[in-house]
Amino acid sequence: MLKRHERYFRIGLLPHIWCPGCGHGVITNALVWAIDAARLDQDRTVIVSGIGCSSRATGYLNFDTLHTTHGRALAFATGLKLARPELSVVVIAGDGDLAAIGGNHLIHAARRNIDITTVCYNNSIYGMTGGQCSPLTPAGRVASTAPYGNVDRAFDMCELVKAAGATYVARSTTYHARQLVRLLTSALRHRGFAFVEVASPCPTYYGRQNGFKSAVDMLEFYRQQSVSAEVAAGMSAAERAGRLIIGELHRSDAPEFVSEYERLRATARGEGGGHGSL
Numbered sequence: 001m002l003k004r005h006e007r008y009f010r011i012g013l014l015p016h017i018w019c020p021g022c023g024h025g026v027i028t029n030a031l032v033w034a035i036d037a038a039r040l041d042q043d044r045t046v047i048v049s050g051i052g053c054s055s056r057a058t059g060y061l062n063f064d065t066l067h068t069t070h071g072r073a074l075a076f077a078t079g080l081k082l083a084r085p086e087l088s089v090v091v092i093a094g095d096g097d098l099a100a101i102g103g104n105h106l107i108h109a110a111r112r113n114i115d116i117t118t119v120c121y122n123n124s125i126y127g128m129t130g131g132q133c134s135p136l137t138p139a140g141r142v143a144s145t146a147p148y149g150n151v152d153r154a155f156d157m158c159e160l161v162k163a164a165g166a167t168y169v170a171r172s173t174t175y176h177a178r179q180l181v182r183l184l185t186s187a188l189r190h191r192g193f194a195f196v197e198v199a200s201p202c203p204t205y206y207g208r209q210n211g212f213k214s215a216v217d218m219l220e221f222y223r224q225q226s227v228s229a230e231v232a233a234g235m236s237a238a239e240r241a242g243r244l245i246i247g248e249l250h251r252s253d254a255p256e257f258v259s260e261y262e263r264l265r266a267t268a269r270g271e272g273g274g275h276g277s278l
């Protein structure tokens with residue numbers, strides 16, 4: 001019997017391109033464990049990515065995969081899910097890809113509550129292109145495009161997608177690998193738009209430019225800065241500032257887009273009755 005990594009990874013394409021200490025392998029491994037725990041059918045699960053260090057994950061995953069264009073992973077994934085609703089569709093994307101170039105695709109996927117699980121590999125920087133600021137670079141942090149410190153405030157991606165209509169929202173870090181597997185499993189089982197943000201160290205650009213001595217130093221930072229959603233609920237806004245609030249942050253029910261669209265098509269065909277003609 002194949003071991004888990006032999007089953008879910010394209011072993012012949014390893015070793016991967018990620019730098020030593022990069023968190024992206026931890027997230028990709030957690031995703032595979034979660035897919036296994038959620039008992040998704042490997043032959044009916046498609047993983048879609050955009051462009052960037054994190055998006056290279058699709059190359060190593062032994063599923064049907066799409067490595068698409070920058071910021072457009074959710075647009076491709078939406079088309080795929082509409083054409084083949086029976087498939088489980090997962091999107092992998094970096095913070096720049098999802099929050100900048102693909103920002104509109106993200107908020108509209110959340111608004112539609114389309115049944116796609118999106119995993120944001122958040123290293124707070126553009127890694128592959130040389131350490132530029134992304135919309136998730138915290139204010140004051142240094143990047144190759146902000147040598148004196150970033151003046152912009154970072155998005156809170158979890159609040160953004162929740163406000164836009166996502167029905168499952170969670171956050172974790174690569175330090176909290178077991179929690180991450182549990183949250184990803186819940187996201188994969190959820191019917192509707194599920195979003196999981198994962199803080200992931202980029203020691204090569206973000207870490208070096210911001211005074212972290214090593215990748216371990218960055219993990220230690222995650223450990224110190226993280227606070228569970230339950231504890232955070234009792235904290236003041238000032239106490240929560242700058243903290244990583246982790247765990248399941250939001251869960252709700254709303255009509256799912258593909259089901260609604262199928263219902264509309266049935267109405268247009270004169271089936272199902274009760275909705276009148278279009």
Ligand code: SF4
Pocket residue numbers: 017018019021022023024053054123127128201202203204205
């Ligand atoms: Fe990871 Fe950063 Fe290296 Fe990209 S540049 S592989 S994000 S450590």
Ligand code: MG
Pocket residue numbers: 052094095096121122123124125126127134
């Ligand atoms: Mg990034």
